[in-house]
Amino acid sequence: MFTGIITDLGSVQSIVNNGDKRFVFNTTFDMNTVDIGASIACSGVCLTVVEKGSGWFSADVSAETLSKTTLGIWTKGTPVNFERALRMGDELGGHLVSGHVDGVASVVSIVPEGDSKRFTFEAPSELAKFIAPKGSIVLDGVSLTVNEVNGNQFGVNIIPHTAEMTTLGQWQVGSFKAGDCQVNLEIDLLARYVGQLLERQNNG
Numbered sequence: 001m002f003t004g005i006i007t008d009l010g011s012v013q014s015i016v017n018n019g020d021k022r023f024v025f026n027t028t029f030d031m032n033t034v035d036i037g038a039s040i041a042c043s044g045v046c047l048t049v050v051e052k053g054s055g056w057f058s059a060d061v062s063a064e065t066l067s068k069t070t071l072g073i074w075t076k077g078t079p080v081n082f083e084r085a086l087r088m089g090d091e092l093g094g095h096l097v098s099g100h101v102d103g104v105a106s107v108v109s110i111v112p113e114g115d116s117k118r119f120t121f122e123a124p125s126e127l128a129k130f131i132a133p134k135g136s137i138v139l140d141g142v143s144l145t146v147n148e149v150n151g152n153q154f155g156v157n158i159i160p161h162t163a164e165m166t167t168l169g170q171w172q173v174g175s176f177k178a179g180d181c182q183v184n185l186e187i188d189l190l191a192r193y194v195g196q197l198l199e200r201q202n203n204g
Contacts, residue, residue, distance in 0.1 A: 001086045002041045002097040004136075004143020006166045008082040012074050013056060021066065022050070023074070024058040027082055031057060034084070039099065041083040043167065044141035044184040045069050046099025069101045069184050070140075079167045081141040095136040095143050096189055103127050105139065107181040108153060110171060117158045118147070119168070123185060128152040130187040138186035142166050 010027040025042065031052045034040070038049045040057070047059035066072040074080075108120040121139070123131060131137060131154050135146050144156045163169025171181055 002046070002083050002099050002141070003086060004083070004095060004097045004138050004141060006081045006083055006142055009165060009167065010080050010082050012076055012078045012080060014076055015074070018060075020060045020062050021071075022058055022060050023047075023071070024051075024056055025080060025082075026056055028055070029057075029082065029084065031055070039085040041081075041085075041097070041099045041141050043070065043081045044097075044099065044138055044186055045071060045101055046085075068103065070104055070182050073182075079170060081166050083141055097138050097141075097143060097186060098189060099141075100186065101184040102187050103185050104182050105185040107171065107183070113157065115160050117163065118155055119158055120153055120155045121183070121185075122153050125152055127185060127187055128154075136188045138184075140167055140183045142168060 008028050010025050013024040013026045016022040016024070023042075031054060034049060034052060034057065036049055036052065039046050040049060040059070041047075042059070045065060047061065049057045050060055051058040061071055103124045103126075105121040105123045108122050111118045111120075128149075128151070131146055131149055133146055133149050137144050137146050137154070137156065139156070142162065144158075147155045147157060158168050
């Protein structure tokens with residue numbers, strides 16, 4: 001499990017095709033404290049460390065993960081948000097995050113709002129029903145609060161600290177075409193389970 005609080009901003013060092021794809025990542029984590037087999041959320045995707053060294057680690061990614069997340073379009077140099085898995089006693093600063101991405105959302109607009117930026121995203125229709133105002137959402141591994149919902153679109157505020165410490169700050173107003181920028185989306189665990197319970201009751 002994770003919290004959606006990013007603790008390192010790294011990048012893709014290289015990608016190797018070996019049946020699945022092996023991603024090698026640059027990181028500032030002290031890899032002496034990370035075991036082989038440990039889980040690290042990479043822009044919201046829970047991956048397993050299979051090799052490591054000073055300033056880097058690698059993880060294998062299946063075709064299923066590549067098809068369901070933005071990892072399929074990552075290249076050398078792509079910036080990546082990192083979070084190590086929770087340990088017993090760690091502070092839960094964001095909300096409980098599984099690292100199992102539900103789908104991909106697209107950036108619709110970025111508008112300045114004071115020192116912050118208001119991002120509007122569009123979610124796949126099958127996931128939009130689980131997104132509620134003032135609820136939690138995970139975008140590229142970052143725990144955020146939903147401000148408003150309008151159909152399949154929803155808005156979040158990105159404060160300067162979040163912009164500086166994560167990949168979200170690398171998108172500037174007017175620097176992209178709507179829909180070009182995509183992020184990994186994980187809906188709130190509670191919303192997921194409540195939705196499944198209601199669906200079963202309605203079908204039962």
